Structures are given as C-alpha cells and as structure tokens.
Amino acid sequence: MKIIRAKDYNDMSRKAANIISAQVILKPDSVLGLATGSSPIGIYEQLIKWYNKGDVDFGGCTTFNLDEYRGLTPDHDQSYHYFMHKNFFDAVNVPAERINLPDGAQLDAERECKRYDAAIKAAGGIDLQLLGMGLNGHIGFNEPDEYFSKGTHCVNLTESTIEANKRFFASADDVPRQAYTMGVQTIMLARRIVLVVSGENKAETVREAFFGPVTPQVPASILQLHTDVSIVADEAALSKCGDLL
Ligand code: GLP
Numbered sequence: 001m002k003i004i005r006a007k008d009y010n011d012m013s014r015k016a017a018n019i020i021s022a023q024v025i026l027k028p029d030s031v032l033g034l035a036t037g038s039s040p041i042g043i044y045e046q047l048i049k050w051y052n053k054g055d056v057d058f059g060g061c062t063t064f065n066l067d068e069y070r071g072l073t074p075d076h077d078q079s080y081h082y083f084m085h086k087n088f089f090d091a092v093n094v095p096a097e098r099i100n101l102p103d104g105a106q107l108d109a110e111r112e113c114k115r116y117d118a119a120i121k122a123a124g125g126i127d128l129q130l131l132g133m134g135l136n137g138h139i140g141f142n143e144p145d146e147y148f149s150k151g152t153h154c155v156n157l158t159e160s161t162i163e164a165n166k167r168f169f170a171s172a173d174d175v176p177r178q179a180y181t182m183g184v185q186t187i188m189l190a191r192r193i194v195l196v197v198s199g200e201n202k203a204e205t206v207r208e209a210f211f212g213p214v215t216p217q218v219p220a221s222i223l224q225l226h227t228d229v230s231i232v233a234d235e236a237a238l239s240k241c242g243d244l245l
C-alpha cells in the first residue's frame with residue numbers, strides 16, 4: 001500500500017488525476033472503475049481540463065461506476081447517473097455505450113446485480129478503480145458489517161450514511177434507503193486501486209482503515225491486502241497518522 005501525501009484537496013485531486021491520466025495514456029482501452037461523492041469531483045475537473053487541452057483521450061475507455069441508489073431513475077438529480085454526467089461524462093468523450101452504472105430504476109435487485117457483474121466480467125475486469133471513503137470506512141456502499149461482501153448486491157444504507165448524504169437532498173427523508181453497489185470482492189479484483197481522502201473529519205477513519213486491523217467493520221481496511229493500491233490523502237486526512245508515517 002502506497003500512501004501519497006497531498007497538501008490539500010486540490011493537490012490530492014491533481015495527484016490522483018495524474019495517476020488516472022497516466023493509466024489512460026499507457027492503456028487507451030482501459031476499463032475504469034469510477035466513484036461519486038465530493039472527494040472525486042476535483043479529479044474529474046482536472047481530467048476535463050487535460051482532455052480539453054488534448055493531453056488525455058477517453059475515446060477508448062469503458063467505465064463502471066461503483067454504485068447507484070435503488071429507486072432513483074437516471075434523470076433524478078441525486079442519482080449517480082446524473083452526477084457522473086454532470087461532473088464528467090458530458091464534458092469528455094467516453095463513448096455512451098461504454099458507460100456503465102447499476103440501474104437504480106431496475107427494482108429486481110437480483111437481476112440487476114447479476115447483469116452488472118456479468119458486464120464487468122465481459123469487459124475483462126477493471127484496470128483501475130477509483131474510490132472515495134465514507135466517514136465510517138465504507139467503500140462504494142459497502143457498509144461496516146460482519147463479513148466482507150462479494151459481488152454487486154443491494155444494501156440497506158446505515159443511519160450514518162443517510163445522515164452524511166442528506167446534504168444533497170431536500171431532507172433526510174428523501175435519501176433512498178437502499179443502493180446497489182459493487183461488492184468488496186469486485187473492488188479487490190480491480191488490478192489497480194486509487195483511493196482519495198480529504199479532510200480532518202476522516203482522519204480517525206484513515207488511521208483505523210490503513211493502520212489498524214483488517215476487519216469488515218471498517219470495509220476500506222481490506223485494501224491493505226491489495227497488491228497495487230495508492231491512497232492519496234491530504235494533510236488533514238493524515239493528521240492522526242503522524243506517528244505511523
Ligand atoms: C457515498 C458514496 C461513496 C463515497 C462516500 C464518501 O456514500 N457511495 O462511494 O466514497 O459517499 O463521500 P464523500 O467523498 O462525499 O465524503
């Protein structure tokens with residue numbers, strides 16, 4: 001596990017965007033695993049700038065997003081479909097037919113999760129998976145649990161995640177209670193992983209996840225066992241790891 005230290009959110013975003021753009025330059029037909037949340041927005045902004053300058057081309061890429069709220073249609077302004085189009089896809093050239101997200105409008109969970117796993121497999125697996133991390137150490141929507149999940153599945157969101165995500169909705173009552181998410185095993189099968197984390201509110205979780213025991217109670221802790229993972233973290237997020245770095 002590599003820890004890449006960044007000064008602040010902007011520096012974190014540029015460093016992570018550099019890793020992603022190098023991946024796409026070296027392998028133009030990369031399969032990218034993408035993430036939502038506030039952590040990756042700066043990365044997408046940076047990648048769009050480089051795309052506009054002609055420095056990186058996404059025309060050969062295929063993408064798979066980590067997760068989507070169950071019950072939200074793609075045009076709902078809080079769906080991850082909408083987020084990804086607004087923050088990235090509408091500004092770059094990933095071919096529309098090679099953009100993949102779980103379909104929140106498909107309420108048959110078993111069917112949708114099977115379809116998504118099969119699509120990832122058919123694309124040859126994920127070359128680089130981008131991740132954020134929730135306050136409780138969740139990755140994708142894999143919440144703290146008794147065991148690590150395997151493939152794509154439907155989850156009940158925890159109170160802490162509903163609370164953290166309500167800022168994007170009119171009220172906590174409007175936050176969907178379920179989501180489809182790649183499983184921890186799906187994430188671990190990615191050939192390369194880049195996790196970005198910023199801010200003091202996640203400092204304790206960073207310490208637990210990357211320097212504590214590997215446990216499904218802190219889902220991100222399993223990344224310690226991956227052979228090619230880079231954690232790009234800013235000073236605030238690393239502020240409780242001083243003695244360990
Ligand atoms: C959501 C997403 C996660 C994301 C997390 C952290 O729950 N499903 O993929 O990592 O939020 O979000 P933020 O980056 O806004 O802190």
